[in-house]
Amino acid sequence: MKKYHFIAIGGAVMHNLALALVQKGYQVSGSDDEIYEPSRTRLEKAGILPPAYGWFPEKITSDLDGIILGMHARIDNPELIRAQELGVQVYSFPEFIYNQSQNKKRVVIAGSHGKTSITSMILHVLKDQNVDFDYLVGAQIEGFDLMVRLSDAPVIVIEGDEYLTSPIDRTPKFFHYKHDIALVSGIAWDHFNVFPDFEDYKAQFSKFMDQTLKTGELIYCDADELVKEAAEKSLTGGKKTPYHAHPAEIKDGITYLQTDLGLLEIGIFGEHNLQNLQGAMEVCRALGVSTSEFYRSIPSFKGAAKRQEILATGKSGILFRDFAHAPSKLKATVNAVKNQFPERKLVAVQELHTYSSLNKDFLPNYANSMDATDVAVVYLNPHAVALKKLELMDEATLREGFKRPDLMLFTESQALKEYLLTQNYTKTNLLLMSSGNYDNLDLEPLKAKFNSNEA
Template structure:
């Protein structure tokens, strides 16, 4: 960590998954931390309380911003008219987004950024697992809980930082994508599929952000890219800079046998995995090259991968009996399709897909048509729209047209959702539950009884 002087730092929207971990990390480094938020859920709440930085009351207040504060840190979830943000601007207190501050703290580190519309969390977590297994000192920033790691962020004096680079906007006062702020030395680009329709209202605008990212690579930098992605191939072909080392990847060599996935290492030995799905074999292939660039030999990568498990809510198996029940953080059309395909290849039985339309993009009537044929391998699909999304009056007939699928049932009530899943005709079907939301906190454990 580069900053030695201890500071009084106020964090607006401190309850977020990364923001609360950043707050804890900064306090442990000796800084005085205060914060605010209008709602804080567990585990953020209990962790902030344990570290004595939980706000005494919820909400945003003008008097939280005083002249003793050296720095205000904010994230994208803070509104532009936030009273604390406005007060900090009036007082001339320096304001940084968390990506900008991470960049500042990693000034002298080798910065590795993992980007792409999907797979970035998994790739980042694979690299983290392999580096830890091989006792390599490193820092990290990731958007999900990873087994074997206490928090979503670590900033220390380690010479390397591995960052999950998100293309979403940086903050309410900075509309650049977060991943441009980190100024990578090594970039992994895993795939581009139009997302975040609410801020990038055209495919062209969305792809342009990744083009900027590639062109942000410094002289002597490296780009590792998925060679089978059409958009990435176009960007790389146009970019081709002799001062940048370009390395492509595809998939690990794998096969599925009796509900198990194995990959073949450099010595033609079979390695049994705890993960599955072609998209995860792509994630492994990219992560392996990054690890190699960080000094990990392939044989040590493969040894570490034996014990790797996916992050929370990534193809998480919540029931393993005669039928299998999985939960996944899928929301984009290609991720939906890839996850369904992964489960069907590993477990060929009939599959009931339960999918929540949650994100702004997925609920947009124009964007919805991008989901065409994404449910083609599902035996039957229940689509859920939250009771709180009353502004989105989507009809079952329209959804069937968008997905190009007849076997769809639309549900808009969480009690009806559980009752529908429990219907006798779905009893013997494997189940795949997917959302970037939480289904109005439905207790899916009821399905395992």
């Protein structure tokens, strides 16, 4: 029986990989200094929840087949040091995925935005078409128990992150998957704390494209000028396939694809999602799924978690939640909701939560990103700013950065909740955007306000 130990097992993707290995029949252990829900309950149910928080070098023994090192761990982690002393193989997450999939056709979905949605669409269609495949995706998807599957399937579809691999490997994760098929959806500056130079950030995607084998395929969004430029200059000898948004039209708040067979109703919307859908279609074609088969499967796709997720619906208003936090994601989401429901007022709330978004030097990248919303609100927690050792920005600074003179700022979760609950949502959509949770803001009263037809 293979034996693996996870350092920082509580992460969203890390604990999913741990559970996937348990399903595969491997012996799994792990450690972490904090584990939140739902990771905690899921690990406990599988019998691999660490009995205590912290790092325990005695857990690292020479009979382990490997250590899987999470990005959350520090380079001086006691368990990591012990593993290095014993000569136990240390894998980063992406290195381990590659190790388990060397004999598969590897599809990697990359981009500053859209990669989770595209990966989710591909997974949905392949499953609906009864294709056997493995996967790694960065969000929980309806119909899939885990975010990771490793089996004997001949194909694996991977959401490829450009963020750093591990504490001991400061290169982007997506370099390690050694793809056969690559898709790049968009390039927009993100991870300001890791890539302070935009030219360096763009260069990572160029290197990734160049890795495409002569026998492989590079699928890219030519509606994104930076992606188009990089792809056209790429040194890869593989096939290059450009794509842009699938033709569609909106009727009464519903999006329909324009196809040779007529209009086809889908459950997602927005120009960016129509680009995502077309990219997913190109990948599915490369894997042998026909256009007609794709059209049969995609209408039942409802989206990935926290991607234009509908939390509640009233008579004339919808409460949305979205993961958007980077400028490009924020702008795309705001525009999508407004274009889908142009007759409705749009109230948008953006939590500045990441290092990049809380950094005053990065703030100008948010200029005009909330122009399409009728009411623009920003929430930030002074404690989160202090933890990141950054300067707390005031309302005037944020208004100038967003180029939004009427922007409202809240720095207390309770005050934001009171404000939102006092608003009238008749013919109004409320869009909550964050990679965080507004400091555990209770959304149930807001859901109740919409569900009770007050909206």
